[in-house]
Amino acid sequence: MKIIPSFSVGTLVRRYKRFLADIETEDGLITVHCPNTGRMLGCSKPGSEVWYSDSANMARKYRHTLEVVRSDTDLVGINTMRANSLFSEALDSGTIKELSDFARIRSEPKTPSNSGRFYFLLGHGCERCFVEVKNVTFCYGGGIGAFPDAVSERALRHVSQLEVALSEGYRAILFFCVQHTGIQRVAFADDIHPQYGTAVRAAVEKGLEVLAYSCSISRDCIELTNQVSVEMGAS
Numbered sequence: 541m542k543i544i545p546s547f548s549v550g551t552l553v554r555r556y557k558r559f560l561a562d563i564e565t566e567d568g569l570i571t572v573h574c575p576n577t578g579r580m581l582g583c584s585k586p587g588s589e590v591w592y593s594d595s596a597n598m599a600r601k602y603r604h605t606l607e608v609v610r611s612d613t614d615l616v617g618i619n620t621m622r623a624n625s626l627f628s629e630a631l632d633s634g635t636i637k638e639l640s641d642f643a644r645i646r647s648e649p650k651t652p653s654n655s656g657r658f659y660f661l662l663g664h665g666c667e668r669c670f671v672e673v674k675n676v677t678f679c680y681g682g683g684i685g686a687f688p689d690a691v692s693e694r695a696l697r698h699v700s701q702l703e704v705a706l707s708e709g710y711r712a713i714l715f716f717c718v719q720h721t722g723i724q725r726v727a728f729a730d731d732i733h734p735q736y737g738t739a740v741r742a743a744v745e746k747g748l749e750v751l752a753y754s755c756s757i758s759r760d761c762i763e764l765t766n767q768v769s770v771e772m773g774a775s
Contacts, residue, residue, distance in 0.1 A: 541622065541629055547591035547607055547759040555584045561606045563590055572604040576618045578689040581678045583609040583616040583720075591759060608757060615757040616677050617719030622762065623675040626717055626755065627660070630764035637767070638751060639713075642669060658701070669711035672698045676718045676726055676752070684771075685723030687716060691733045699739040699748075706747045714740065716752035718768060726752040727771040741772055 553562040553569065561574045572592055591608035609616045624647075627636075634640050642662040649661035649670070660671040678689035688695055702712040716726050728737030744750060750772070753764045 541625055541762045543593070543758075543760050543762065545594070547593055549759075550590050550592060552584070552586055552588045552590045552609065554586055555580065555606075560602070561590075563592060563604075563606070570604055571602055572606050573600075573602040574606045574618070575621045576606075576677075577620070578677070578692075580609075580618055581689045583611045583618060583677055585611070611679070611720075611722070614679070614720060614722035616721075617675075617755060617757055617762060618677055619719075620675040623673050623717040623719070624660075626719075626762060626764050627671070627673045627715060630753065631660075631662070635764055636751070636753065638749070639669070642667075658698070658705075667711060669713060670702065670705045671713045671715055672702060673715045673717055676716045676723065677720050678729065679720055679723050680727075683722065683724035685718055685720055685726045686729035686732075687726065688729055688733050688736060692736065696733075696736050696739055699736070699743050702748055703743050703746060706743070711749070712743075712747070713749045713751060714743075716750070716770070717764065718752055718754045719757065719762070721755070721757055723754065723768065725769050725771055727773075744772065 550563040550565040555561040559574050589610040593605045593607050595603045607619050630636050641664045645663045646661045648657045658670045658672050662669040676685045676687050679685050705712045730737045750770045752768045752770050754766050754768050756765050
Protein backbone atom coordinates (compact mmCIF):
# COMPACT_ATOMS: atom_id res chain seq x y z
CA MET A 541 0.00 0.00 0.00
CA LYS A 542 1.66 3.17 -1.19
CA ILE A 543 1.20 6.13 1.13
CA ILE A 544 0.70 9.31 -0.90
CA PRO A 545 1.60 11.78 0.41
CA SER A 546 3.99 10.22 2.93
CA PHE A 547 3.00 10.20 6.58
CA SER A 548 4.00 13.29 8.54
CA VAL A 549 5.81 12.99 11.88
CA GLY A 550 4.75 14.38 15.24
CA THR A 551 4.73 13.66 18.96
CA LEU A 552 1.77 12.17 20.80
CA VAL A 553 0.44 14.41 23.55
CA ARG A 554 -2.55 12.27 24.52
CA ARG A 555 -5.20 9.92 23.20
CA TYR A 556 -8.68 10.54 24.60
CA LYS A 557 -12.41 10.07 24.03
CA ARG A 558 -11.45 6.84 22.24
CA PHE A 559 -11.33 8.35 18.75
CA LEU A 560 -9.28 11.50 19.29
CA ALA A 561 -5.60 12.27 19.83
CA ASP A 562 -3.59 15.46 20.24
CA ILE A 563 -0.30 15.61 18.35
CA GLU A 564 2.49 18.17 18.58
CA THR A 565 3.75 18.98 15.08
CA GLU A 566 6.28 21.41 13.67
CA ASP A 567 3.33 23.70 12.95
CA GLY A 568 1.83 23.41 16.43
CA LEU A 569 -0.72 21.26 18.25
CA ILE A 570 -3.39 19.49 16.19
CA THR A 571 -6.26 17.16 17.08
CA VAL A 572 -6.53 14.09 14.86
CA HIS A 573 -8.91 11.19 14.35
CA CYS A 574 -7.76 7.97 16.06
CA PRO A 575 -9.22 5.02 14.09
CA ASN A 576 -8.84 2.34 16.74
CA THR A 577 -11.55 1.03 19.08
CA GLY A 578 -9.15 -0.91 21.31
CA ARG A 579 -7.14 0.18 24.32
CA MET A 580 -3.97 0.59 22.23
CA LEU A 581 -1.97 -1.09 24.97
CA GLY A 582 1.72 -0.28 24.66
CA CYS A 583 1.23 2.19 21.82
CA SER A 584 -0.43 5.25 23.31
CA LYS A 585 2.27 6.58 25.62
CA PRO A 586 2.48 10.39 25.67
CA GLY A 587 5.75 11.58 24.14
CA SER A 588 5.86 8.77 21.57
CA GLU A 589 6.78 9.54 18.00
CA VAL A 590 3.72 9.22 15.77
CA TRP A 591 3.00 9.34 12.06
CA TYR A 592 -0.20 10.80 10.70
CA SER A 593 -1.93 11.30 7.37
CA ASP A 594 -3.64 14.36 5.95
CA SER A 595 -6.88 13.86 4.03
CA ALA A 596 -6.72 17.45 2.73
CA ASN A 597 -10.48 17.42 3.18
CA MET A 598 -11.35 20.73 4.76
CA ALA A 599 -14.94 19.57 5.26
CA ARG A 600 -13.83 16.96 7.78
CA LYS A 601 -13.95 18.06 11.39
CA TYR A 602 -10.59 16.32 11.92
CA ARG A 603 -8.80 16.18 8.56
CA HIS A 604 -5.75 14.35 9.95
CA THR A 605 -5.62 10.68 10.99
CA LEU A 606 -3.29 8.95 13.45
CA GLU A 607 -1.64 6.07 11.56
CA VAL A 608 1.52 4.77 13.26
CA VAL A 609 3.01 4.96 16.76
CA ARG A 610 6.62 4.20 17.56
CA SER A 611 6.71 1.91 20.61
CA ASP A 612 10.31 1.73 21.82
CA THR A 613 12.12 0.61 18.64
CA ASP A 614 9.05 -0.88 16.95
CA LEU A 615 6.48 0.66 14.63
CA VAL A 616 2.80 -0.03 15.26
CA GLY A 617 0.09 0.61 12.68
CA ILE A 618 -2.91 1.52 14.79
CA ASN A 619 -5.30 2.37 11.93
CA THR A 620 -7.55 -0.69 11.92
CA MET A 621 -9.26 0.62 8.79
CA ARG A 622 -6.15 -0.26 6.74
CA ALA A 623 -6.17 -3.97 7.64
CA ASN A 624 -8.78 -4.88 5.01
CA SER A 625 -6.91 -3.09 2.22
CA LEU A 626 -3.64 -4.70 3.27
CA PHE A 627 -5.25 -8.14 3.13
CA SER A 628 -6.84 -7.38 -0.24
CA GLU A 629 -3.56 -6.22 -1.79
CA ALA A 630 -1.68 -9.23 -0.40
CA LEU A 631 -4.35 -11.56 -1.79
CA ASP A 632 -4.08 -9.99 -5.25
CA SER A 633 -0.27 -10.15 -5.23
CA GLY A 634 -0.17 -13.81 -4.14
CA THR A 635 1.61 -13.01 -0.86
CA ILE A 636 -0.85 -15.15 1.12
CA LYS A 637 0.25 -18.57 -0.06
CA GLU A 638 -2.65 -20.41 1.56
CA LEU A 639 -5.06 -18.44 -0.64
CA SER A 640 -2.99 -18.13 -3.82
CA ASP A 641 -5.73 -19.82 -5.89
CA PHE A 642 -8.55 -17.69 -4.51
CA ALA A 643 -9.96 -14.44 -5.84
CA ARG A 644 -12.12 -11.88 -4.13
CA ILE A 645 -15.81 -12.29 -4.99
CA ARG A 646 -17.29 -9.72 -2.67
CA SER A 647 -16.27 -7.34 0.10
CA GLU A 648 -18.38 -7.12 3.25
CA PRO A 649 -20.65 -10.07 2.35
CA LYS A 650 -23.54 -10.94 4.63
CA THR A 651 -22.96 -13.88 6.95
CA PRO A 652 -24.82 -17.10 6.12
CA SER A 653 -27.23 -16.37 8.99
CA ASN A 654 -27.72 -12.76 7.79
CA SER A 655 -26.83 -11.60 11.30
CA GLY A 656 -23.86 -9.48 10.24
CA ARG A 657 -21.08 -9.15 7.70
CA PHE A 658 -17.62 -10.58 7.18
CA TYR A 659 -14.84 -8.67 5.49
CA PHE A 660 -14.44 -10.87 2.41
CA LEU A 661 -15.97 -13.72 0.45
CA LEU A 662 -13.39 -15.50 -1.71
CA GLY A 663 -13.83 -18.10 -4.41
CA HIS A 664 -11.89 -20.76 -6.26
CA GLY A 665 -13.96 -22.84 -8.65
CA CYS A 666 -16.98 -24.00 -6.66
CA GLU A 667 -15.28 -23.46 -3.29
CA ARG A 668 -16.26 -20.43 -1.24
CA CYS A 669 -14.34 -18.99 1.70
CA PHE A 670 -15.38 -16.38 4.25
CA VAL A 671 -12.56 -14.32 5.76
CA GLU A 672 -12.66 -12.16 8.89
CA VAL A 673 -9.67 -9.80 9.25
CA LYS A 674 -8.41 -8.53 12.61
CA ASN A 675 -5.66 -5.98 13.26
CA VAL A 676 -3.02 -6.93 15.86
CA THR A 677 -1.13 -4.14 17.66
CA PHE A 678 -0.66 -5.46 21.22
CA CYS A 679 2.71 -7.01 22.09
CA TYR A 680 3.36 -8.80 25.37
CA GLY A 681 7.09 -8.60 24.74
CA GLY A 682 9.57 -11.18 23.54
CA GLY A 683 8.09 -11.03 20.05
CA ILE A 684 4.67 -12.33 21.17
CA GLY A 685 1.64 -10.38 20.03
CA ALA A 686 -1.92 -10.92 21.23
CA PHE A 687 -5.50 -10.29 20.23
CA PRO A 688 -7.70 -8.68 21.42
CA ASP A 689 -6.31 -5.82 23.51
CA ALA A 690 -9.74 -5.16 25.03
CA VAL A 691 -12.91 -7.16 25.66
CA SER A 692 -14.65 -7.36 22.28
CA GLU A 693 -18.11 -8.85 22.05
CA ARG A 694 -18.09 -8.00 18.35
CA ALA A 695 -14.98 -10.12 17.75
CA LEU A 696 -16.56 -12.96 19.74
CA ARG A 697 -19.69 -12.71 17.60
CA HIS A 698 -17.58 -13.02 14.45
CA VAL A 699 -16.16 -16.32 15.67
CA SER A 700 -19.68 -17.66 16.14
CA GLN A 701 -20.60 -16.52 12.65
CA LEU A 702 -17.54 -18.22 11.18
CA GLU A 703 -18.70 -21.43 12.85
CA VAL A 704 -22.07 -21.07 11.15
CA ALA A 705 -20.30 -20.69 7.81
CA LEU A 706 -18.35 -23.88 8.48
CA SER A 707 -21.52 -25.75 9.35
CA GLU A 708 -23.00 -24.76 5.99
CA GLY A 709 -20.04 -26.10 4.03
CA TYR A 710 -17.98 -22.94 3.53
CA ARG A 711 -14.28 -22.60 4.22
CA ALA A 712 -13.70 -20.06 7.02
CA ILE A 713 -10.55 -18.13 7.92
CA LEU A 714 -9.71 -15.81 10.78
CA PHE A 715 -6.87 -13.63 9.50
CA PHE A 716 -4.62 -11.56 11.78
CA CYS A 717 -3.01 -8.54 10.12
CA VAL A 718 -0.01 -7.88 12.37
CA GLN A 719 0.79 -4.17 12.15
CA HIS A 720 3.59 -4.31 14.74
CA THR A 721 7.18 -4.74 13.61
CA GLY A 722 8.21 -6.36 16.90
CA ILE A 723 5.78 -9.29 16.73
CA GLN A 724 6.94 -12.68 15.45
CA ARG A 725 4.18 -14.84 16.97
CA VAL A 726 0.50 -14.27 17.71
CA ALA A 727 -1.40 -15.62 20.71
CA PHE A 728 -4.77 -14.97 22.29
CA ALA A 729 -5.04 -12.45 25.12
CA ASP A 730 -6.65 -14.83 27.59
CA ASP A 731 -5.87 -12.47 30.45
CA ILE A 732 -7.92 -9.74 28.77
CA HIS A 733 -10.78 -11.61 27.08
CA PRO A 734 -10.57 -15.34 27.93
CA GLN A 735 -13.86 -16.17 26.19
CA TYR A 736 -12.43 -15.10 22.85
CA GLY A 737 -9.48 -17.49 22.87
CA THR A 738 -11.71 -20.30 24.11
CA ALA A 739 -14.19 -19.66 21.29
CA VAL A 740 -11.50 -19.59 18.60
CA ARG A 741 -9.93 -22.83 19.83
CA ALA A 742 -13.33 -24.53 19.79
CA ALA A 743 -13.98 -23.25 16.26
CA VAL A 744 -10.58 -24.54 15.10
CA GLU A 745 -11.69 -28.01 16.21
CA LYS A 746 -14.60 -27.61 13.78
CA GLY A 747 -12.40 -26.54 10.87
CA LEU A 748 -11.71 -22.84 11.31
CA GLU A 749 -8.32 -21.80 9.91
CA VAL A 750 -6.31 -19.11 11.67
CA LEU A 751 -3.59 -17.25 9.76
CA ALA A 752 -1.33 -14.34 10.69
CA TYR A 753 0.94 -12.20 8.51
CA SER A 754 3.29 -9.44 9.59
CA CYS A 755 3.71 -6.04 7.95
CA SER A 756 6.59 -3.88 6.83
CA ILE A 757 5.92 -0.27 7.77
CA SER A 758 7.48 2.92 6.45
CA ARG A 759 6.28 6.47 5.93
CA ASP A 760 5.79 5.69 2.23
CA CYS A 761 4.42 2.15 2.27
CA ILE A 762 2.72 -0.50 4.42
CA GLU A 763 2.35 -4.06 3.17
CA LEU A 764 1.87 -7.61 4.39
CA THR A 765 5.06 -9.59 3.97
CA ASN A 766 5.64 -12.79 5.94
CA GLN A 767 3.53 -15.39 7.69
CA VAL A 768 3.97 -15.61 11.45
CA SER A 769 2.93 -18.48 13.68
CA VAL A 770 -0.26 -18.53 15.74
CA GLU A 771 -0.02 -20.10 19.21
CA MET A 772 -3.26 -21.91 19.93
CA GLY A 773 -2.48 -22.90 23.52
CA ALA A 774 -3.98 -20.99 26.44
CA SER A 775 -1.63 -18.31 27.75
